[in-house]
Amino acid sequence: QQQVKQSPQSLIVQKGGISIINCAYENTAFDYFPWYQQFPGKGPALLIAIRPDVSEKKEGRFTISFNKSAKQFSLHIMDSQPGDSATYFCAAPMIYNQGGKLIFGQGTELSVKP
Amino acid sequence: DGGITQSPKYLFRKEGQNVTLSCEQNLNHDAMYWYRQDPGQGLRLIYYSQIVNDFQKGDIAEGYSVSREKKESFPLTVTSAQKNPTAFYLCASRAPGDTQYFGPGTRLTVL
Numbered sequence: 001q002q003q004v005k006q007s008p009q010s011l012i013v014q015k016g017g018i019s020i021i022n023c024a025y026e027n028t029a030f031d032y033f034p035w036y037q038q039f040p041g042k043g044p045a046l047l048i049a050i051r052p053d054v055s056e057k058k059e060g061r062f063t064i065s066f067n068k069s070a071k072q073f074s075l076h077i078m079d080s081q082p083g084d085s086a087t088y089f090c091a092a093p094m095i096y097n098q099g100g101k102l103i104f105g106q107g108t109e110l111s112v113k114p
Numbered sequence: 115d116g117g118i119t120q121s122p123k124y125l126f127r128k129e130g131q132n133v134t135l136s137c138e139q140n141l142n143h144d145a146m147y148w149y150r151q152d153p154g155q156g157l158r159l160i161y162y163s164q165i166v167n168d169f170q171k172g173d174i175a176e177g178y179s180v181s182r183e184k185k186e187s188f189p190l191t192v193t194s195a196q197k198n199p200t201a202f203y204l205c206a207s208r209a210p211g212d213t214q215y216f217g218p219g220t221r222l223t224v225l
Contacts (some may be wrong), residue, residue, distance in 0.1 A: 006156075032213040043120075043204055043216040044157075089156065091213075099164045100145050100208045101172075104156040 006105025019077040021108045023090035031093035038087045080112045118217035125222045135190045135220045137205030145208040146188040150201045
């Protein structure tokens, strides 16, 4: 069964620091690799997404790096703020892109200390 | 405002009852999805639908049922056959060539 392995499970960063979350995937379809941000009791919100033909995508303080040969992609949060404290999920499209299905990582709980 | 709405926000079920969770979207998306989220775990796919009047089972469909009579609506019924239904339920939708967008979720608790 396809899997996405996300690490670390939890992360504590000082305000102003860099938060880095990594994901490794198996075989996948050529489609978007999204990252979602989820606050307690809320639905996941799309943070940023990248297609595998691009090695990096930046939106504000958030950057996705994509390494197709290593089958890995990561989220970098620059100048981390207490408001960034949330759970982050990566996802990869299922092989053969079955109806746009995604395989999700287990999530990373980020805590940014003031 | 375009988006995905789920209702109710909180739902309580007694043992042996069927309950239905609502999911509506006005984004004109063809594909819709239902996920279950348990504490400290990722999202697990229950059912998905790519088009009206068609749907497929996900990884954990047992004890759940769905219908897709209208493009904008994809209700999920949690039946009495689902032995451990207490969880956070999330609905999502997707346009072709894009990724999935989620609703705010429904928290179901069995009394």
